[in-house]
Amino acid sequence: VSLGGGMNNNLLIVAWPWNNQIIFSPRVTSNYAPPHVVTRPVITTISFSITSTQWKWRFRCQGCTSWTFQGGSGAIVQDNYSVFGWALSTVAVNNPSNPASTFDQHTDFGLFAADIGNAHSNSYPMATSLDP
Numbered sequence: 001v002s003l004g005g006g007m008n009n010n011l012l013i014v015a016w017p018w019n020n021q022i023i024f025s026p027r028v029t030s031n032y033a034p035p036h037v038v039t040r041p042v043i044t045t046i047s048f049s050i051t052s053t054q055w056k057w058r059f060r061c062q063g064c065t066s067w068t069f070q071g072g073s074g075a076i077v078q079d080n081y082s083v084f085g086w087a088l089s090t091v092a093v094n095n096p097s098n099p100a101s102t103f104d105q106h107t108d109f110g111l112f113a114a115d116i117g118n119a120h121s122n123s124y125p126m127a128t129s130l131d132p
Contacts, residue, residue: 001013001084001085001086002084002085002086002087003061003064003067003074003076003084004067004074004075004076004083004084004085005083005084005085005111006085006111007029007032007035007085007087008029008030008031008032008072009028009029009030009069009072009073009074010028010067010072010074010085011026011028011041011064011067011069011074012026012027012028012029012035013025013026013027013043013059013061013064014026014027014035014103015057016092016093016096017048017050017055018096018097019096019097020050021048022045022048022050022055022057023096023097023098023099023101024043024045024057024059024099025037025099025100026038026040026041026043028067028069030069030070030072034102034103034105037099037100038069040063041061041062041063041064041067042061042062042063043059043060043061043062044059044060044062045057045058045059046058046059046060064076065078076116077116077117078116078117079116079117080115080116080117081113081114081115081116081117082113082114082116083111083112083113084111084112084113084114085109085110085111085112086109086110086111086112087106087108087109088106088107088108088109089103089104089105089106089107089108090107091103091104091107
């Protein structure tokens, strides 16, 4: 998932299922090249499920509303619509147990908008509870 639309100079959250767990890492790239792992933000798994046909992952991302990396910066629009990106691949990552694994280029991708201004909730503490 790209938190700023396209992949260049935006915070990317990369994840895949492996051995009944979700492996993930925050990444960034300044051009159309494989993104590299970054040490921030802090990502915490809240819950996940994995079946033979799909997987779901609910996570908390602290420090994800704005970012500055070498080559650029960005932010999620918090009072209106914000554009996000998604990408997937039908090819497995090279080392699935390693969050820093390399992988081939995605086989599909797209953009979507979400009304972040109306996404605020008084139930946020409950939604981020580590009890699934």
